[in-house]
Amino acid sequence: MEVLIYLVPMALLLGLTGLAAFMWSLKNGQYDDVQGAAVRVLSDDDIRK
Amino acid sequence: MAETLDLSIYVTRQGDGTAHLDLAIEGIDCAACIDEIEGGLCRLPEILDARLNYTNHRLAVEWRDGAFSPTQVVEELGRLGYRAHPFRAKLVEEEETRRARWLLKCLAVAGFASMNIMLLAVSVWSGNVTDITPETRDFFHWLAALIALPAIAYAGQPFFQSAMSALRNGRTNMDVPIVIGILLALGVSVFETINSAEHTYFDSVVMLLFFLLCGRYLDQAMRRKTRAVAGNLASFRAEVAHRIADNGEIVLMPTAAVKTGDRVLVRPGERIAVDGIVLSGSSDVDESLVTGETAHRAVRADSQVYAGSMNHNGTLTVRVTAAGKGTLLDEVERLLENAAAAKSRYVQLADRVAKIYAPVVHTAAAVTALAWIATGASVHDALLTAIAVLIITCPCALALAVPVVQVVASGALFRAGVFLNAGDAFERLAKVDTIVFDKTGTLTLPTMSVTNAGDVAPGQLEAASRLALSSRHPLAAAVAQMAHDRRPYDAVTEEPGQGVRTIVDGMEMRLGSPAFCGAQDIAEQVASTDPMASVIAFSWGGERSVLLVRQALRPDAAAVVQNLREQGFDCRILSGDRPEAVAPIAAMLGIASWRGGCKPSDKIEALDALKAEGRRVLMVGDGLNDAPALAAAHVSLSPISAADLTQAHADAVFLGDRLKPVQDTIDIARRAHRLMRQNLGIALVYNLIAVPLAFLGFVTPLVAALAMSGSSTLVTLNALRARGRIAEPRSDAAQSHVVPVTQGA
Secondary structure (H helix, E strand, O other): OOOHHHHHHHHHHHOOOOOHHHHHHOOOOOOOOHHHHHHHHOOOEEEEE | OOOOOOOEEEEEEOOEEEEEEEEEOOOOOHHHHHHHHHHHHHOOOOOEEEEEEEOOOOEEEEEEEEOOHHHHHHHHHHHHOOOOOOOOHHHHHHHHHHHHHHHHHHHHHHHHHHHHHHHHHHHHHHHHOOOHHHHHHHHHHHHHHHHHHHHHHOOOOOHHHHHHHHHHHHOOOOHHHHHHHHHHHHHOOOHHHHHOOOOOHHHHHHHHHHHHHHHHHHHHHHHHHHHHHHHHHHOOOOEEEEOOOOOEEEEEEEEHHHOOOOEEEOOOOOOOOOEEEEEOEEEEEEHHHOOOOOEEEEEOOOEOOOOOOOOOOOOOEEEEEOOOOOOOHHHHHHHHHHHHHHOOOOOOOOHHHHHHHHHHHHHHHHHHHHHHHHOOOOOHHHHHHHHHHHHHHHOOOHHHHHHHHHHHHHHHHHHOEEEOOOOHHHHHHHHEEEEOHHHHHHHHHEEEEEEEEOOHEEEEEEEEHHHHHHOOOHHHHHHHHHOOOOOOOOOEEEEEEEEEEEEEOOOEEEEEEEEHHHHHHHHHHOOOOOOOOEEEEEEEEOOOEEEEEEEEEEOHHHHHHHHHHHOOOEEEEEOOOOOHHHHHHHHHHHOOOOOOOOOOHHHHHHHEEEEEEEEOEEEOOOOOOHHHHHHOOOOOOOOOOOOOHHHHHEEEOOOOOHHHHHHHHHHHHHHHHHHHHHHHHHHHHHHHHHHHHHHHOOOOOHHHHHHHHHHHHHHHHHHHHHOOOOOOOOOHHOOOOOOOOOOOO
């Protein structure tokens, strides 16, 4: 069971990375316009000449 | 018009030479609008960035400062087919947004912590019944403590702060027992961890916090949404004024930028945007939005005029005053203060529950501890059981019971074309038994319309309404609504105070006063059929006809009022208009108890009398004179066309030409209130089952986790029923009827 000594902290680290990613996206304003984000994905302005 | 609107006060300049403007956009209804607006604006040279927020319909534009004026942005958007209104976020709204973000951060931390601790806890639970070694269990418990302590220190802040401020003011609220429960459970868990015990409650505490934060966040999200909508509506309605500069030049600017002492020009057919004293000119003004009185008042030099009045036939120069002493506004404001102070603070359902809840829970925990000690258990076991009682009773389901229903029900209201101003309005709306309507602008439409269209030859009517397009007179505007062909005639000349004329097919066409059109004889005859209506005459060659213009009832007013009365509501009318004008409306709607000629103070007296009878009154009104009554009533509604001050004091605002939203609002609020009580009932039943179990010592952390998440899910699912049957699509109410009252632009 010694494997737990590094497996569990690793799992925690992964979780913390997820939390950090969420905090970053929140700070980045990605939750300011959730409805807009849902419809913008359909627009194809990235292939505009 | 050649004149342009001066928007410079709305522009913010960053240090790096860019200018920034926020706009609220009307008419966004599909995803394609995003591309159209952003793409269209970015084609303008020197535009650095245009970003539309689809959620709250706001557009942020940045451009190189000095390249062009902000007005060009608004004009370009107009060309694209969208009305844009400059917008400045209110401080309250920014504060709400900041708080919502903070709660979301706390929620994220609590979510992360509860998931990871649950991972450890489930391992311990399954290990306890199999072969976990005490060393591994301790290791897991220490890890859980390591996650839980900082997570709770961070994510618990909203509760700690609220509980502290309540205690400092010598009160208690729902957060006090929550904080006590959290801290005790946390302390015991740490103690148990140090002593290598089998059970800790870290997972319960963090999960509890997570559910509580969900409730808080939903509550906050709803408040923020209503604020954003209210902010947009306010900017749609932002009015403009023609300010006369010192050098005599006339500048069109937003009313917000006009200062006391400025001189403002008001042309015929414009709404007066400021309170002031007439310096020169004379005219008739329609003050129906201010006093409810539909007869016009003559004003001349030194007369007082009020914002919201419609100027009819003469040009006025007005000096802007702040609310003067002894004026109507002064009285309205004084009454408002009194009404707001006298309004007994309504105690919300959840707060009332909280008041009983805290002592009951703490007594239960204390009794548990004493009972266990009395029956010979060790102090350690007794304390542990008492804390299990505290944790199991912590109001998870209770915290979600009300906010989730509020969020779902306000969504349902939104679809019915109603915007809530106050989150606690549901409970007050649900208890209403008497409905008091204002007449002008509430039961009737805020704009005039032609009532005898059927008596006039269709060709004449079409010609008259097309000619009316060229006039700025308010009566002509009512006639112009009837025009199918929206192109005005060429070469129309307006005779001030008389009417408009032009030559069509070689014959002179006139629209205006009966004398102007030579139709006094017909006018007298037609006017006798409806003495309350205003008369407007039309002549084309030898043909003459007379149109009657008056405020018409909202199309579904009769049906809605009848429906409400059948449901057992006592409907009444309190109007500021003359009794002769109120009587026919009351008769048409079948309302027996009505009063006309009410001053604002009379309305409050009438409401107080109803209150003294033990009735709960819903006041529906739009005029400035209704604002104190709206504040004094148990709960209040306003149509979107209402005066600004009035809207601010209404608990909810409804859109559109119909009265149906009033009924929808009551129905939805009643359903929501029923669900809130059901939810509280579910939470109570849960406690009735869980507390005895905890008292007897059967509640392990596993049972606590199952019970808490189970009851929270049940309450949330029940709340979703507040959505109700999806009513017939009402997208029309949500969009097309937002008629901005921007004048003169």
